[in-house]
Amino acid sequence: MRRLPLLAALLTSLAGAQTPPPLPSFEGQVIYQVMPDRFADGDKANDMGVNRSDPRAWHGGDLVGLTARLPYIQRLGATAVWLTPIYRQQTANSFDTSPYHGYWPADFRDVDPHFGTLADFGGFVKAAHGAGMRVVLDQVINHYGYEAAAVKEHPGWFNSHAQCDASRNKDVDCPLAGLPDLRQSNPEVRALLLSNADFWRGQGVDAFRYDAIKHVEGPFLKELLARDRAAGTWTLGEWYGADTGTVADWQRAGFDSLFLFSLQGAMAQSIMGGQGLGRVAAVLDRQKELPRPGEVALFLDNHDIARFAQGSLFEDQAQARTRYALRALMTLKGVPVLWQGTEIAMRGGPDPDNRRDMRFEEGWTPAEKAVFDAARDAIAVRKASRALSVGSQTLLPVPTPLQDDLLLLTREAGGERVLVAWHNGRARKTYSVRLGTLGLKADAQALTRSLFAGQDAKLSVSGGWLHLSLPAGDVAVFEVGVRR
Ligand SMILES: [Ca+2]
Numbered sequence: 045m046r047r048l049p050l051l052a053a054l055l056t057s058l059a060g061a062q063t064p065p066p067l068p069s070f071e072g073q074v075i076y077q078v079m080p081d082r083f084a085d086g087d088k089a090n091d092m093g094v095n096r097s098d099p100r101a102w103h104g105g106d107l108v109g110l111t112a113r114l115p116y117i118q119r120l121g122a123t124a125v126w127l128t129p130i131y132r133q134q135t136a137n138s139f140d141t142s143p144y145h146g147y148w149p150a151d152f153r154d155v156d157p158h159f160g161t162l163a164d165f166g167g168f169v170k171a172a173h174g175a176g177m178r179v180v181l182d183q184v185i186n187h188y189g190y191e192a193a194a195v196k197e198h199p200g201w202f203n204s205h206a207q208c209d210a211s212r213n214k215d216v217d218c219p220l221a222g223l224p225d226l227r228q229s230n231p232e233v234r235a236l237l238l239s240n241a242d243f244w245r246g247q248g249v250d251a252f253r254y255d256a257i258k259h260v261e262g263p264f265l266k267e268l269l270a271r272d273r274a275a276g277t278w279t280l281g282e283w284y285g286a287d288t289g290t291v292a293d294w295q296r297a298g299f300d301s302l303f304l305f306s307l308q309g310a311m312a313q314s315i316m317g318g319q320g321l322g323r324v325a326a327v328l329d330r331q332k333e334l335p336r337p338g339e340v341a342l343f344l345d346n347h348d349i350a351r352f353a354q355g356s357l358f359e360d361q362a363q364a365r366t367r368y369a370l371r372a373l374m375t376l377k378g379v380p381v382l383w384q385g386t387e388i389a390m391r392g393g394p395d396p397d398n399r400r401d402m403r404f405e406e407g408w409t410p411a412e413k414a415v416f417d418a419a420r421d422a423i424a425v426r427k428a429s430r431a432l433s434v435g436s437q438t439l440l441p442v443p444t445p446l447q448d449d450l451l452l453l454t455r456e457a458g459g460e461r462v463l464v465a466w467h468n469g470r471a472r473k474t475y476s477v478r479l480g481t482l483g484l485k486a487d488a489q490a491l492t493r494s495l496f497a498g499q500d501a502k503l504s505v506s507g508g509w510l511h512l513s514l515p516a517g518d519v520a521v522f523e524v525g526v527r528r
């Protein structure tokens with residue numbers, strides 16, 4: 045009788061050895077981030093306590109409104125939607141702020157009535173999948189809301205003051221912003237959180253964005269990630285401020301992806317702040333440290349930091365540089381994530397000003413429409429090119445005197461090659477660089493224009509030289525025959 049389980053185990057391991065399941069992947073996807081309360085109001089009947097003139101109050105957006113606006117997101121070209129949390133929230137305000145943002149959960153297995161119902165969420169998932177889009181749902185695993193009933197009902201689920209004081213890892217065992225801090229090593233908490241993931245997976249969710257992983261117990265996270273991976277659920281961790289080394293560590297620990305905050309900071313300083321491109325090159329140069337560089341989440345801004353466009357005093361300059369940054373983002377290896385409104389260069393300072401209500405075509409200025417058109421075009425160019433969407437990426441050694449203003453890289457997949465040029469100069473300029481200096485070989489190539497629409501950028505190759513004519517503050521992509 046004891047031999048049967050052994051035989052079964054042997055057969056299972058043999059089957060496993062034959063076909064290891066592929067790792068969940070979002071390479072080639074473009075994610076659009078939505079905060080449902082601030083996106084689209086499709087049902088006035090659930091607008092309890094809504095006050096749109098108060099940036100800290102509920103604004104009325106909901107799942108029905110989001111579902112109705114899916115064609116907008118699809119027209120932009122995104123292939124996946126990330127929703128910030130939709131859980132049932134604490135009903136009270138804290139710090140004069142309502143829980144419109146979703147990060148103060150009271151019940152992890154229900155939808156807040158402001159957003160609609162679980163059936164509304166099911167309707168959204170069905171519509172998204174019907175449009176060929178994936179759904180990424182925000183999961184909170186570190187805390188409950190301040191006023192959640194569970195805090196009084198299950199005090200043993202939370203780290204006490206004494207446990208926080210005694211801890212050698214305060215990031216993990218002490219409250220984040222004073223929020224009731226879940227003790228994941230408590231068996232009941234562990235079981236609750238693991239089954240929460242199963243519950244939302246059961247609603248058809250394709251991927252989880254895990255909030256505040258810096259503050260969650262590591263052994264629990266690893267167990268959670270192993271279960272997600274086995275179920276085919278892609279995982280995206282938010283480690284606030286993560287650089288390449290942190291992303292690499294957590295990819296090795298089981299996350300498919302983390303947000304690369306260091307690239308966000310470098311792009312804000314270089315592109316919006318007008319500083320040299322050296323910071324960006326320094327981040328991209330570390331790509332080789334990543335176990336899975338194609339999965340890393342790349343972004344310009346999100347709901348926790350000031351808007352990318354806020355980096356300029358002038359609206360026209362902010363729009364021009366956001367267009368430049370959107371094009372830049374679409375040339376990089378990784379998974380681009382666009383926060384609602386960045387595609388029209390929405391402005392706004394730190395929370396809650398960065399969460400202004402989304403505006404659609406009927407409310408745009410011609411300049412905002414132009415930014416949207418450039419974003420849509422850049423996404424389309426990326427998706428049409430295997431090299432840009434999933435190809436390898438090689439940073440080229442630009443001569444030192446040019447490094448502030450010029451960043452060059454190649455993307456390559458199969459026989460398809462493109463050369464990407466980021467130009468940070470304040471004026472149009474022509475560059476001639478020896479191919480040998482860049483580590484490239486090439487046959488002569490007649491004048492080639494950038495793949496991005498409405499852009500006067502040109503490349504040619506002759507006599508061992510690469511010639512580039514680039515507009516001020518912009519990114520161009522060229523199909524090329526150059527080889528490394
Ligand atoms: Ca509503």
Ligand SMILES: [Ca+2]
Binds near residue numbers: 186259
């Ligand atoms: Ca914690």
